[in-house]
Amino acid sequence: MEVEYTEIEGLVIIRPEIYRDERGYFFESFSQREFEEKVSKTQFVQDNESRSSYGVLRGLHFQKNPFAQAKLIRVISGKVLDVAVDLRHNSPTFGKHVSVELSEENKQQVFIPRGFAHGFIVLSDHAVCQYKCDNYYAPDYAEGLMWDDKQLNINWLLPDEDIILSEKDKNNPNFDLNSVYFESKKSKN
Numbered sequence: 001m002e003v004e005y006t007e008i009e010g011l012v013i014i015r016p017e018i019y020r021d022e023r024g025y026f027f028e029s030f031s032q033r034e035f036e037e038k039v040s041k042t043q044f045v046q047d048n049e050s051r052s053s054y055g056v057l058r059g060l061h062f063q064k065n066p067f068a069q070a071k072l073i074r075v076i077s078g079k080v081l082d083v084a085v086d087l088r089h090n091s092p093t094f095g096k097h098v099s100v101e102l103s104e105e106n107k108q109q110v111f112i113p114r115g116f117a118h119g120f121i122v123l124s125d126h127a128v129c130q131y132k133c134d135n136y137y138a139p140d141y142a143e144g145l146m147w148d149d150k151q152l153n154i155n156w157l158l159p160d161e162d163i164i165l166s167e168k169d170k171n172n173p174n175f176d177l178n179s180v181y182f183e184s185k186k187s188k189n
């Protein structure tokens, strides 16, 4: 697998090696050993899968400590734009985001460390998204940020009228530059 380190520290795009032949294709969608060598020592404990129609935007979500989650995202069917926003206090890229197209065709994955808000929007007729998390679901610690926050300034690629949100996501707060969402390791030293 090939890894691309993005401009946000710790946020990594992964391109698995795909083996194609007359039967179809094969690839290792996850190898703990290779992941540890090339990306992170993260130990995942929960796998999630969701299916969504065109225009569905899930996000921006995160769980606060002590239930923060690192995530490894991939798309099994369809195409999404996946977005991760750096919420680590004192990070040089605090409030910045990276957007990556993940699809059935490109089979790219994105690794999002703890301390980020995450969301995705479906660009195809439907999409099945699968992701590993390194901490269990903790609804009491789950929080969100508004998808169209002016400061975050995320280009979701689709016209506003096509975007479908859950009731919960319609009511997320805006990003607050002065809020400490995640204490960074650096600030503790």
Ligand SMILES: Cc1cn([C@H]2C[C@H](O)[C@@H](COP(=O)(O)OP(=O)(O)O[C@H]3O[C@@H](C)C(=O)[C@@H](O)[C@H]3O)O2)c(=O)[nH]c1=O
Residues within 6 Å of the ligand: 048, 050, 058, 059, 061, 062, 118, 119, 120, 136, 137, 166
């Ligand atoms: C996230 C989650 C939800 N659920 C349940 C709660 C609820 O009844 C139903 C749907 O939950 P939500 O509306 O929160 O699902 P969704 O909007 O898809 O939430 C997900 O969005 C993406 C962007 C993420 O990054 C995830 O971490 C998660 O926050 O599933 C679980 O049982 N376990 C879980 O881990």
